[in-house]
Amino acid sequence: MPSGRGVTRRQMLGIGGALGLMAATGLTSAAALARRPSITGAQLRSAVPLPPPFQVPLPVPAVLKPVGTSGGADRYEITQCEASAEILPGVTTPMWTYNGTFPGPTIESRRGRPVTVSHRNELPVPTVVHLHGGRTPAASDGYPTDLLLPEGRQEHSMHMGHGSEHGMHDPRAVVTELTRDYTFPLDQRPTLLWYHDHRMDFTAPAIWRGLAGLHIVRDDAEDALGLPAGPRELPLMIADRAFAADGSLAYPALDPTLRVRPGVREPYLAGVLGDVILVNGAPWPVHEVDAARYRLRILNASNARHYELEAVTGDGHRLDLVQIGADQGLLAAPVVHRLLPIAPAERYDVVVDFSGVPIGGLVKVVNRLGSGRTRDVMAFRVARKAADDSRVPRTLSTDLPAWRRSDAVRVRDFAFRAGRMHSGHGWLIGGLPFDPARTDVTTRLGDVEVWRLIADVHHPVHLHLVGFRVLSRSGRPPLPHDAGLKDTVSLRPGEAVEIITRFDGYRGRYLFHCHNAEHEDMGMMANLEIV
C-alpha cells in the first residue's frame, strides 16, 4: 500500500461502500414510502359497513322540467334544501341538495337558447351557484362572494370567512336574500356542464354534502351525428365520499357549521378523499346494458380524487374507450384510449361498445389509481343482444378554435404550489392566496393568451368563462387525452402545462382556480378581469 496517501485504498473502499449503502437505503425507502402512483390528498375511513360492489342499480338523475317559457328562454326553479338520502342501503344520510336529490336534477338545454334558473336557498348557510364550463355573463357566473343568503340572514353578508376575519371585504359583492335568478345564455358548444356550490371558503364541504348537478347543452349538429342516444346515453357523475357512524357524510371541516372558519384538519390539507365511490349518487352501482354501443358522459365530481379509468371484461380484456368529446364539447375526431385519466371537474365523452361481450358478462369500470375498495367504480351487466344503428363518425366537429402561439398577445406564468396564508397552511397561485379585492390578471375582451402553469403536486386548473387548448406538457407534446377544447387541465406533480385561449364572450370579473376543492377553499383561486 502506498504510504504517501492520506487515505488507503481499503479506507476508500470503505467510504465508497458506505456511500453506496446510503444511496441504496435512500432509494429503497423512497420506493417504499412514496406514493406510487402519486396521489394528492388523504383518505377518510367510513365508520359504517360498506355494501358489496355492483349490487345497487345505477340511478340516472331526473331531467328538470321548466316552469315556464318566455321570449325563447326557459325558466327553471331549484330549491336548495336539506334532505335525507339512502345512499348506502339501509343507511340514512342527511345531505344538502338541489331539489332534494343527489345529484341534483339535470337541466337539458339547447345551444343559444337562454335558460334562467331561479335558486331558492333554504339551507342554513349562504350559497353561490356556478355553472362549470358555462359561457356565462359575470353577474350569473357565481363569483364566490355573490352570496345567496338564507331568509333572514342578512347579517351574513358581513361574515364571509377569512375575507372579513382579516379585514378584507369585497366591495363588489352582490348579495341577495332567499332567491336569486341565474341566467345562462348557453351560446356555446354543446357539452356536459355541471352546476355546483362555489361559496367563498366553503365550496369543498358544500359539494361534498351534495350540492352538485348536471347541465347538458345540445345542438342539431351533434344530434345529427348518429351517436348512441336515449337510454344508450348515460351521464356518469363519479364522486367519492365517506360516511360517519351516524350515517352522515364524514368531512374533516375545522368548522362543522361551515359558516365562519374555513379549512380542513391538517392531515387533509392536500385534499379529502372518501373510501366509497359513488356514481350518480349510488355506491359502486351496476347497470344493465344491451350488447351495443353506449355514450358515457363522464364527470369527475370528486373534491380531490383522480381516476384512471379502464373498462375490463370478465376475462380480463380491456374495452376501447373511444373519446368523442372533452370538457368543452366534441373533438375533431375520436381518440381511442384503454386507460383514461380524469381529474376533479374534468369531463370525458366516451363511447364504449359492449357488442363483443358475451350475454350475461360483467364489464367492470376500474380506477387504476385506487386501491382496495376504491379500485372499483361501477359495472355494466350485458343483458341482451340488440340492434345498434349508432355510429361514431370519423369527423365529429369542424368548429374547434385553431389558435396558434403567434396569435397570442401575451404569455403569463403561474405557479400552483403549497405555501402559507394568514398564518396557516394554504395553497397559492403565483405566491399569493386568493383575495377578492385584488385583480390578478387583466385582459382585453378578444385577446389570445398563452398561459404556462406549473404545479408542485396535483392541481386540476380550471378557467371560468373560456375553453382552452393544451399546447404542451412539460415542454413535450400534449397527451392523447388533452385533445379538444378543455376548461380544466390536470397538472401532475412537478408538471408544467401550456394552454392557449381567447378571452371572449363577456367582460367582467371571473376566476381561475385549482379544482381540487380543498385547495380552492384554502387560497388557490385568482381573479381574471376581462375589460
Add this chain to the structure above:
Amino acid sequence: MLAVAAPRMTPAGWTLRAVVSAHAVAIAGQPVFAGMYLTGDYAGLSLHSAGADVVTSIGYLQVIVAIVVWVRLRQAWPFLATSAVVAAETVQYFAGLDGALWLHLPLGVTTVVAVVVQFIDVWRRPLLRQGAADA
C-alpha cells in the same frame, strides 16, 4: 507525500480531472434549475432539461476517458465509479421525463454526491500508472 518526488500526471489523468470537474459544475446547476422551475419560473424547465442533456453527455464522455485511463494507466477504479454514476444518471434522466418524482429527487441527490466524491477523488491525488506509483 513528499517522498514521492512530484510524480508526473499523464495527459489521460489530466483529461479525467477536466471531465470530472466539468461534470461536477454541470450537475450542480440541476437542483438550481429545478428550484427555479418549481417556484414558477418556466425558463427553469428548459434549463433543467438542457442541463440533463449536458450532464448525461459529459457522463458518457467521462466513460470514454475512464476507459483510456484504464488502458493507459491500468487503473480500473475511475471506470467502475464512472459507470455507476452514468447508470444512475441514465435512470435519473428517464425518471425525470416520466415524472417519477419519488425516484427522481433522491436519485438526483445521490448522483450529485457521487460526482462530488469523484471530483475529490481525482484531485486529491495524482493519477499515476498502476505499478509506477506503488514501486
